[in-house]
Structures are given as structure tokens and as C-alpha cells.
Amino acid sequence: MLIACSFQTAEEAIREVGQAFCAKLKECAAEGYAKKYGTDDKKCSDTFVNALPEDDRDRRSACNEEEIDTCEKDIRAMTCEALAAFATSDATTAALPPSCQKC
Structure with missing residues (x-):
């Protein structure tokens, strides 16, 4: 179910979350x-966008700005150990904090 009070598309939200994760x-x-x-940071964040079905990309994000901010804060607080396996895998959302799963 998508929240109507969100002002971002799903693609914008997932790219924002992806950029935070990629920076970490x-x-x-x-x-x-x-x-x-x-050296292509966009290539990293694109892995998150590409995991989103094309038909869903223009829909409103399931997360509002506050939820996205919480997700980004939780990503920044993650330990490096939590990310160690991600660098060599094809996973995209498996390593995200629980606050990010909706986004």
C-alpha cells in the first residue's frame, strides 16, 4: 500500500536510500x-533503482520523507561488519536496516 502524503516517487526514494547505502x-x-x-557512484545507486519494477518507479513512494530520513540515519549508523558481505554479492536490499525495508 502506498502512502498518499509522500511527495517523492518510488524511484526518487529508492535512489536516495541507495545513495546513502552506497556512501556507507x-x-x-x-x-x-x-x-x-x-568510480561511478551512480552505478551503485542504480542497483537499487534497477531492483524496482519499472511500472512502480513513477508511483508515490511507500515512505514519507521522515521515514526516508530515519532509514538514511540508520544506514549511517550501521557497522562496517554489517556491510562486509555486500561488496562481493549481488544483493541489494538484504543488508538494509529494518527501517528501510518499506522504502
């Missing part, structure tokens, strides 16, 4: 990040 990943696993994404 780059901070914690710079070598693995470089191997997987090179």
Missing part, C-alpha cells in the same frame, strides 16, 4: 566498492 559501503569497503562500481 564506499566508506567501509572501499576496495570491494571500487571493484564492483569503479
Whole structure:
């Protein structure tokens, strides 16, 4: 169910969350990040967007701005150990904090 009070599309929200996750990943696993994404940060955040079905990308985000902010804060608070496996996997949302699962 999508929340009507959100002002972002699902694509905008997932890109914002993805960018926060990618920044944390780059901070914690710079070598693995470089191997997987090179210097193209957009390539990393695109993995999140690409996991979203195209038909859902223009819909309103399931998360409002406050929920997205909480998700980003929780991503920044993650330990690097929580991200270690992500750098070498094809997973996108498996390592996200619970506050991000709705987004």
C-alpha cells in the first residue's frame, strides 16, 4: 500500500536510500566498492533503482520523507561488519536496516 502524503516517487526514494547505502559501503569497503562500481557512484545507486519494477518507479513512494530520513540515519549508523558481505554479492536490499525495508 502506498502512502498518499509522500511527495517523492518510488524511484526518487529508492535512489536516495541507495545513495546513502552506497556512501556507507564506499566508506567501509572501499576496495570491494571500487571493484564492483569503479568510480561511478551512480552505478551503485542504480542497483537499487534497477531492483524496482519499472511500472512502480513513477508511483508515490511507500515512505514519507521522515521515514526516508530515519532509514538514511540508520544506514549511517550501521557497522562496517554489517556491510562486509555486500561488496562481493549481488544483493541489494538484504543488508538494509529494518527501517528501510518499506522504502
